[in-house]
Amino acid sequence: MSASWSCPLPLRDHRRITIGHGGGGLLGADLIEHLFLPAFGEAARDAQPLDAAVLDIDGPVAFTTDSYVVTPLEFPGGSIGELAVNGTVNDLVMAGARPVALSTAFVLEEGLELETLARIATAMGAAATAAGVGLVTGDTKVVDAGRGDGIYITTAGVGSIADGVDVRPARMTPGDRIVLSGPIGLHGMAVLSVREGVAFDTTMQSDTAPLHELVGSVQAAGIDVHTMRDLTRGGMAAGLCELAAQAGVGVVFNQDSVPIPEAVAAACNLFGLDPLEVANEGVFVCVVDGDSADSVVEILHGHQGGHHAAVIGEVTDQHPGIVVQRTRLGANRVIDRPMGEQLPRIC
């Protein structure tokens, strides 16, 4: 994939990012033409050499953004490139939208190897193609060595919301059941394992993945999703606490129903971390009418990333705004919204 960009000549013999690559001149244009466009591949087919892209979108437009500052840039199961595409795609999907297009803005540190940038950009192109979105517009800035950390990426996304789709948290109703799409804790612990140089028995891989197919299959089956949330920074604890607070309802889930991979549990134990608070990048909760929950689980089981989907709990009119975990021993534990982040620079 990267062979097409690696000829040094069009990049004017630079093997590393220089301040001039961020100047909006010929060097920047070279970077677009000879690195970003070949690396993005098919995903960039609608990109134009203008300052804005023009999109045809039907119906209401969903609009979102996230910056990505993960360290290291590459980790088991992915890189900052996949995160920057999948994370923003998933924010659109969680809003009930069909992702249409992403923008890509890079803040590069002087001295960054072009080869690293090309690898990350290639990963972005592949992730965008897999998620069915175009990379349609972008920007590159360069900061002095020591004023960045290799690559920071900010993506924004726009999507189309179909008629009648309403997934605002306020639709959560007592009696609704909560489906978790997959095992938790993998992304955070995979990044931590390389950052801390710890080798675990089992190789943990980030779960970074787009969620459009899983959610699309549920919607296509005619199931009315009341609300959804992907469990990124702050993990399942943050996601459920936000939903409960925003909807003004209580949430109860069973400790035993939550799939936590053994390697994640062991690593969390070692580091003194709570797996409920560890970031995920390809897992979401979905709140549906009590009668529909089993169908949702069945549908998710048919998809990559959904094999371990499970009903983990329900919405209650008791303790509004509060999330409660029913422990293995039958006790109730109140789950607090995390204060900050156990693992900084995780996405």
Added chain:
Amino acid sequence: MSASWSCPLPLRDHRRITIGHGGGGLLGADLIEHLFLPAFGEAARDAQPLDAAVLDIDGPVAFTTDSYVVTPLEFPGGSIGELAVNGTVNDLVMAGARPVALSTAFVLEEGLELETLARIATAMGAAATAAGVGLVTGDTKVVDAGRGDGIYITTAGVGSIADGVDVRPARMTPGDRIVLSGPIGLHGMAVLSVREGVAFDTTMQSDTAPLHELVGSVQAAGIDVHTMRDLTRGGMAAGLCELAAQAGVGVVFNQDSVPIPEAVAAACNLFGLDPLEVANEGVFVCVVDGDSADSVVEILHGHQGGHHAAVIGEVTDQHPGIVVQRTRLGANRVIDRPMGEQLPRIC
């Protein structure tokens, strides 16, 4: 304006950004509730505590993004906050769109004073209100001290394109005339003057401003704008060279017609810079039918920022792709597209 956020208690006694502010937990939520939303003010009235905003947009959607890494964060005439709003607003305006909404993504350096952040955010809110756009969705990440430079901001913007508007460069036609909206070089030299600690006789101020009113007035007069370009990084040289190359036409302009403030000329002389390559943040060129150019100038003269508008040249079928300056002495000088940037970290 900033009184409403400055109470230290809701910000949990932090006066500086900590890593935890980027963790997606309570600290991050505090920052949104007690700093960003009060500082953004009216501009954030449609923001929701969700990962995506939903917008009603008619017709084709324009979509753009830019990262802002200017140093210093504040300079005569503005700050990174105004730039981050006006720059992205102007990219939409230059695409022929009515700006609707912006996203705001922050990469903050640990240790940044909250007071600085609040000042910048307040400037963003005021700029967004002046430009008539909402700040509807956003993200905040924090990087370790020494891995950033205070504040990097990435904004993305969406806008609505009215029926029949087509401002692609390909519409430039030999015989068209080129109108420049205002004096050039002010933004770059204002930033340079504070960065280098040089005091010039005349205080130079950045020209950062939204261009929606100037362009809107021209369009409202029924004038068919063939294409437009704001003259940011790389200045007028980069803007005209890009247009000529993209349209496959020649461009000629008269040296004497280009308004260059005396202070800019003097400062450029001192530093050995070419004012044609210095960045602007509130100036654009507009290409129209030869018969309409004088009307455009007259309309622009009626607006703040347009008082010095002038016809500077024309489109020709001679030397396609090449920009030529007719010098004061009657000679022709080919203007090259700048290689990088004379002034790094300018926006």
